Amino acid sequence: MKIYVCKKCGNVILKLEDKTESLDCCNQKMELTTPNTIEASLEKHLPVYEIKDDLINIKVGEVDHPMTDEHYISFIILASDNNYVIKKLSPKDQPVACFSYNKEYTKIYAYCNLHGLWLTEIK
């Protein structure tokens, strides 16, 4: 899975197969996002998690990320090599998600509308 963003309008595309060269939006190329590369508070952006039985509780981040119309976490993804579960969020939500969990899942992504993509590996 690759995640592309339009720097002009903020559209986000989750690309499950990446076979063509580029995606366009607003008459320009969308940018491939790389997690944990934008300078911002790690405490507010890196997902933290707790696994209990067959559930995983995810929170962004250790210090709650803001959830305002201007600045918010817009989705959280729990990912394995073959599966993704996504929780879409809006500014009125808390930056949290709870999913069914098994050991195949190894990554948690969170996307901030201002500070991009963040990744925590599940250990």
Ligand SMILES: [Fe+2]
């Ligand atoms: Fe942020």
